[in-house]
Amino acid sequence: MELQRVGFIGLGAMGLPMAKNLQKKGYELHVSAHNNRNPVEELKSNGAIEHNSASEIVANCDVLISILPTDNEIESVLLSEGVLNELTPEKRLIEMTSGSADMMKKLYKIYQEKGVSVLDAPVSGGTAGAENGTLTVMVGGDEGVLEESRELIMAMAAKIYLVGSIGAGKAIKAINQMLAGIHMIASAEAVALAEELEIDKEQLRNVIGSSSGASWMLNAKLDSLTERNFEPGFKLRLMKKDVKIAVDEASKLSLPLANTALELYEKYEGEYCDLDFSAVGKKSLK
Ligand code: NDP
Numbered sequence: 324m325e326l327q328r329v330g331f332i333g334l335g336a337m338g339l340p341m342a343k344n345l346q347k348k349g350y351e352l353h354v355s356a357h358n359n360r361n362p363v364e365e366l367k368s369n370g371a372i373e374h375n376s377a378s379e380i381v382a383n384c385d386v387l388i389s390i391l392p393t394d395n396e397i398e399s400v401l402l403s404e405g406v407l408n409e410l411t412p413e414k415r416l417i418e419m420t421s422g423s424a425d426m427m428k429k430l431y432k433i434y435q436e437k438g439v440s441v442l443d444a445p446v447s448g449g450t451a452g453a454e455n456g457t458l459t460v461m462v463g464g465d466e467g468v469l470e471e472s473r474e475l476i477m478a479m480a481a482k483i484y485l486v487g488s489i490g491a492g493k494a495i496k497a498i499n500q501m502l503a504g505i506h507m508i509a510s511a512e513a514v515a516l517a518e519e520l521e522i523d524k525e526q527l528r529n530v531i532g533s534s535s536g537a538s539w540m541l542n543a544k545l546d547s548l549t550e551r552n553f554e555p556g557f558k559l560r561l562m563k564k565d566v567k568i569a570v571d572e573a574s575k576l577s578l579p580l581a582n583t584a585l586e587l588y589e590k591y592e593g594e595y596c597d598l599d600f601s602a603v604g605k606k607s608l609k
Contacts, residue, residue, distance in 0.1 A: 327475065328353060330384030332377055332400060333391040333420070334362035336555065337446070340453040341390065341419075341479045342366055348478040353380045378405030381414070386475060390419040390446070393564050394426040401430055412438030417472055419460075421445045421500065421561070423568050424490035427463070431489040440468045443492035444476065447499055449557060457481040461499075463492035497572060500565030504584045504600070506540035507562070511604020513541060514548045518609065524549050544601050553598040553605065562600035563588035 330353045331342045339362040346352055352371040356363045363373055374380045377400050381387055391397055397420055400406065416439055418430065427443045434441045443463035452458040458480040462469055469476075469485055476483055486495050513536070517527045528545055531537055547553070566585045573581065587603050595602035 327351070327386050328384045329475070330354075330380035330387040332380060332387065332389045333396075334359075334366070335390070335392070336450050336557070337419075337453045338362070338390045339365070340450065341388075341458070342371075343369070344453075344456045344479050345388075345475070346370065350475070350478065353384045355380055376405060377401075377403065378409050381406050381409040385413070386415045386417065386472070388417045388419060392561060393420070394422045396420070397422050397426050397430060402433060407433070407437070410434065410437040410439050415440045415442075415468065415472065417442045417444050417476065419444050419446055421496050421565050421568075422493055423497070424493040424572070427493045428490045440465070440471075441489065442468055442472055443489045445492050445496035446480070447496070448481075452481075453479070459484070461486055461492045461495045463487050463489045463494075493568075494572070497565065497569045500562065501569035501578075501581050501584075503540060504562050504566040504569075504588065504603075505580050506538050507544065507601055508584055508587060508603055510538060510541040510544050511548055511601065511607050514545065515604070515607040515609070518549075547599070547601060548604065548608065551605075551608065553595070553602040555597065556599035556601075558597050559588065559600045559602050560592055560596045562603070563592050 327350060329345055329350045331338060334342060334354060342352055346369045352366055353374060354363050354366055354371050355374045355376055367373055374383060389401060391400060416434055431441050441464060444460050446458040446460050448458040456479055459482045460476055460480045462483060462485045466485060486492060524545065532542060566581060566588055570581050570585050591603055
């Protein structure tokens with residue numbers, strides 16, 4: 324393994340287990356606390372080095388990985404004056420937030436002017452994928468930069484797809500999230516109807532699972548929906564953000580399902596903000 328000091332920003336439901344997998348592979352981690360100190364304490368107990376700010380992390384790392392909630396944090400952290408002042412041409416950024424292609428391109432342009440190599444690399448696979456190191460990574464960017472980063476990314480992932488230039492990673496992730504957001508609503512409605520019609524859960528799993536109505540989402544969420552377990556997982560406010568990215572990208576198209584899904588996520592965002600995104604179907608279930 325090439326010796327790399329890795330800065331990690333965004334130690335949430337995804338970032339913390341991803342960072343732990345990097346530690347298991349021997350990478351030297353550089354972190355700082357935002358609001359919640361617990362992830363930093365956990366990583367420090369395994370040897371991570373704590374800094375006082377994002378800019379201090381950048382000053383002390385060769386590769387920076389970020390997985391923040393939204394475009395807003397990409398802007399306020401990665402494009403802050405303090406961070407920009409610490410960028411030097413030998414550094415590399417692997418940006419893994421589910422954000423917009425426009426923000427990714429803006430970030431790239433500014434980092435490129437500083438000579439920093441950048442990969443646009445959002446992920447799929449949920450918190451289980453983050454814990455097990457089996458994420459799918461959707462990369463936009465230069466093939467050479469990906470090859471230099473492959474070993475590092477594979478410490479957190481099972482599959483890497485190079486899908487195009489900077490922005491293409493964020494774009495394909497937005498398409499995935501549009502589908503996932505719609506499939507979630509459809510799955511909750513299917514469970515509500517099955518319960519109304521007194522169809523056994525295992526019959527639903529097995530029969531629909533091998534029929535034309537099968538969906539990855541129904542299979543993944545069947546137990547938690549029937550148990551009314553809405554612990555996140557993936558928070559509803561983050562799914563709303565993702566479906567909105569897709570709808571905004573599609574402003575010249577007619578996408579009635581995506582728009583309806585967005586309306587539902589917006590409707591429940593206040594009440595179920597930090598519950599799992601499956602709570603979008605809570606009111607369909609008796
Ligand atoms: P969380 O809300 O669990 O975590 C967000 C993390 O970012 C927290 O550690 C938070 O720190 C930190 N943070 C927020 N603002 C700042 C800031 N200004 N500076 C430094 N750190 C900050 O989100 P997730 O981990 O679930 O999601 C992260 C990204 O990954 C999102 O874009 C999401 O859409 C995407 N994603 C999520 C998946 C999931 O299943 N959860 C699956 C695939 C992608 P603190 O808590 O201290 O405020």
